[in-house]
Amino acid sequence: MQKLTKAAVPIGVVAIVLMLVVPLPAAVLDLLLGLNITASLLILLVAMQIRKPLDFAVFPSLILIATLFRLALNVSSTRLVLTDGYAGKVIEAFGHFVIGGSLIVGLVIFVILTIIQFVVITNGAGRVAEVGARFTLDAMPGKQMAIDADLNAGLINEKQARKRRHEVTAEADFYGSMDGASKFVKGDAIAAIIITLINLIGGMAIGVMQRGMAPAEAVSTYSLLTVGDGLVSQIPALLLSTATGIIVTRSASDGDMGSDLLAQLGRFQQPVRIAGGAAIAMCLIPGLPKLPFLVIGGLFLFMAARMKDVAEVDEEAETQATGDEEPKPDSPEAIAEKMRVDPLELEVAFDLVDLVDTARGGDLLDRVKALRRKVAMDTGLVIPLVRTRDNLDLPASQYVIWLNGVPAAKGMSPAGTVLAIGDALDGLPGKATREPVFGLPAKWVPAELQRQAEMAGATVVDRSSVITTHLAEVVRQHAAELLGREDVRLLVEMVRRTHPIVVEELTPTLLTLGEIQRVLHGLLEENVSIRDLVRIFEALSVRAKVSTEVDGLIEAARSALGAAISHPYVTPDERLYVLTLDPAFEQRLLESVRVGEGGQVLALDAGTVDGLVNGCTGLLSEAERLGLAPVLVCSPQVRAALSRLMRQILPRLPVISYTEVSRTAQIESLGVVNGAVAIR
Structure with a gap:
């Protein structure tokens, strides 16, 4: 057939x-x-x-x-x-x-x-x-x-x-x-x-x-x-x-079409009543037959009367439904809604409202929504909806990024300007400033001079992009704080749909949601993507049978991810620039590892810490002058404690273990740190 x-x-x-x-x-x-x-x-x-x-x-x-x-x-x-x-x-x-x-x-x-x-x-x-x-x-x-x-x-x-x-x-x-x-x-x-x-x-x-x-x-x-x-x-x-x-x-x-026609023509009672009255009034014109117009006018008036009854019932039901749905201003529900703290908020001054008003060509809201997808692809974290609102108390051109009810970052975005980033900006009029993410020298120049700024060799960024980029950096730095218990539950359920055995073996038998959250927090704090949850959960299942100590669980997850951790630091020409520790000095660090309430720490004297910091700072500064972004490589046994110390004193230097080094990239050593003098 x-x-x-x-x-x-x-x-x-x-x-x-x-x-x-x-x-x-x-x-x-x-x-x-x-x-x-x-x-x-x-x-x-x-x-x-x-x-x-x-x-x-x-x-x-x-x-x-x-x-x-x-x-x-x-x-x-x-x-x-x-x-x-x-x-x-x-x-x-x-x-x-x-x-x-x-x-x-x-x-x-x-x-x-x-x-x-x-x-x-x-x-x-x-x-x-x-x-x-x-x-x-x-x-x-x-x-x-x-x-x-x-x-x-x-x-x-x-x-x-x-x-x-x-x-x-x-x-x-x-x-x-x-x-x-x-x-x-x-x-x-x-x-x-x-x-x-x-x-x-x-x-x-x-x-x-x-x-x-x-x-x-x-x-x-x-x-x-x-x-x-x-x-x-x-x-x-x-x-x-x-x-x-x-x-x-x-x-x-x-x-x-038939249902819509009757429903829409019958929605308005007054026009039907007027049409019926007009038909009856035409009987007053001399010479016109009266019976057809009386019949038609009476029919329209009858329809109008029937429509009135239906409209009153619908309006009453709608009013009652609206009253049931909307809580009173002084009700506990309304007060609780006002008390709620949004995880992520963006406040803009009165003169930045045009950026969020789509009727005036503003695209900031669309870019903020697109940011959620990009962050999810980069980190594996689905950040909550960003609440955007205006604040008349803010100074002109200012915006504030709030994180869990606390201001996390501020910036300026003057109306009618674009941000020109570069060194040769002295010939352009405008207000000198610093790019909010990388701290590069920049200047807010009038929008009509955008072409001149580009010809001067500057990188020109519009106001919406400046705010969105700043927001993305704040989210990246505070990704761990945005991962709540409910978010962890959703991630676990997502893995359960595709790999149910992995989840059933891990939770709640071996680890609770709270312990899984602490592990994911630890990974996000070190800018490690948690997209590959299946491998992370499989590694946690094996490690949790031995110990549920958080640092050990984090290191097990990192070991499972392996080269994926160092991949973001590999250059386009497949090179990984590293700093290493002198073997004797690394052994001293390993012997000083102690387990505290917050995890593993290094019990070092002030002189050793100064030597470590000075050696890493000198090598890092020299690498940054060359436009390179190195990582510090050490043994897995000392990595957690060393990373916790470096995040406090030198956060821009990532610390990875030898097991996490990319197997395909060419390793380029930029120096060795021995705790006294950096060896190049």
């Missing part, structure tokens, strides 16, 4: 093409004319029932096939009219029905139908399709950005985003196809008029010159057949044109 369905359309199209050259008997033509009218009526009814245009996505192709079928019938009927003077019962019956007893009246009615089809419906549907295609294509980038923003905000998942992107693309393709399909309908109307004139003029000429008919008899015979043939063609064409107009003017809704 499925194969037959697939072959039906190609076979039908081939049959239509054959109809253009193969004569058809009158009986077969009658059957196909009936099929044409019924199919056109079916298409119109389906167009009225759909909720959105994409529910009838095959419509543009269907227009082409229906138009070709109708033209093939026109050719067949024309052949019969001109050769036999007879084209079947259907055409003859339509001709008698329209012409009746007057040829002139019949021709006038036929011309009127043709004008309605060609001038009104076809032109209107074509214009709407053209405008719809243009606006749909123009709106496509904005819809794609809205989908990406919802995905980054966590409102939809990847599968839903793909589905919505496909719908946007399909909608653009549909309206583009409808723009072309409307030209088929218009061309069909023109062809019908030309074919009708050919039938009328050619038929009368054949009747008089070949068949020897009297002119009056030829006009009567061939005008009847011509009008009947034209009417049989115009009725399906009119139905298809109407369906085209309905499709291209239909907006997406929850109901079909």
Whole structure:
């Protein structure tokens, strides 16, 4: 059955093409004319029932096939009219029905139908399709950005985003196809008029010159057949044109056209009442029949009275529902909502509101939403929604980033300016400053001088990018503080869906959610991504059977991640620049490791600490002057305690173990630290 369905359309199209050259008997033509009218009526009814245009996505192709079928019938009927003077019962019956007893009246009615089809419906549907295609294509980038923003905000998942992107693309393709399909309908109307004139003029000429008919008899015979043939063609064409107009003017809704029409016209009581009163008032005009207007006016007033009852019930129910949903201002729920501390907030001054106002072209909110996706890809942490609000108490051009109710960072973003980052900025007017993330020299210059700043060799950044970059850095530095117990539960459930055995073995038998949270905190504090939760959980399961000491669990997780930890520090040319410890000095550090309440620490005297710090600082400074970002490599046994010390005194120097060094990168040693003098 499925194969037959697939072959039906190609076979039908081939049959239509054959109809253009193969004569058809009158009986077969009658059957196909009936099929044409019924199919056109079916298409119109389906167009009225759909909720959105994409529910009838095959419509543009269907227009082409229906138009070709109708033209093939026109050719067949024309052949019969001109050769036999007879084209079947259907055409003859339509001709008698329209012409009746007057040829002139019949021709006038036929011309009127043709004008309605060609001038009104076809032109209107074509214009709407053209405008719809243009606006749909123009709106496509904005819809794609809205989908990406919802995905980054966590409102939809990847599968839903793909589905919505496909719908946007399909909608653009549909309206583009409808723009072309409307030209088929218009061309069909023109062809019908030309074919009708050919039938009328050619038929009368054949009747008089070949068949020897009297002119009056030829006009009567061939005008009847011509009008009947034209009417049989115009009725399906009119139905298809109407369906085209309905499709291209239909907006997406929850109901079909009939339900929406009654619901929307019946929504407003006052216009219906006024219309009924106006109909009754027209009875006062002398000479007008009073009964039709009284009946119509009374019907409208009756409808208005019924609508009033329905409106009162709906309004009361809506008011009651609203009252139940919204808590009172002094209720415990409302007070608790105001007391809630958001994990991440962004406050902007009054003159920065344009950055968040989409009506004024602001894109800061979209960029903040996109930031959540980027952070998730980089760190494995799904940060909470960033609450953005304005604060009239802030000084002009200032913004504040809040973390768990405490200001974490501040910055400036003057209106009408861009941030030019570089050293050669003395020739540009503006306010000198420092780039908020890396502390590079910069200057806020007027936006109209952006081109001059770029020509001066500066990197130009717009205000929204400055705020977003600053926010990203704050999130990166405080990622561990943003990972709450509920977030850990969601991460565990995410792993459970794909690797249930891993989760069942780990929790709650071996580790609680709190202990898992402490391990993930420790990884995030050292800028280690927790995206690969499966390997982390597998390593924790093995280590927890021996000990649940946090530092040991963290080191087990780091060992499982291995080269993934050092990969962010590998340069594009596959080089890893490292600082190492002198073996004797490393042994001294290992012997000084002590376990305290906060984890492993180094019990060193002040002189040894100074030697370690001075040696690392000197080598790090020299590497940074060369544009390099090295890491300090040591043994796994001393790494946790050494890293805890270095995060306090030299946080920009990562500490990794030998097991975490990339196996594919080329290792470049920048020096050896021995606790006294750095060896280069």
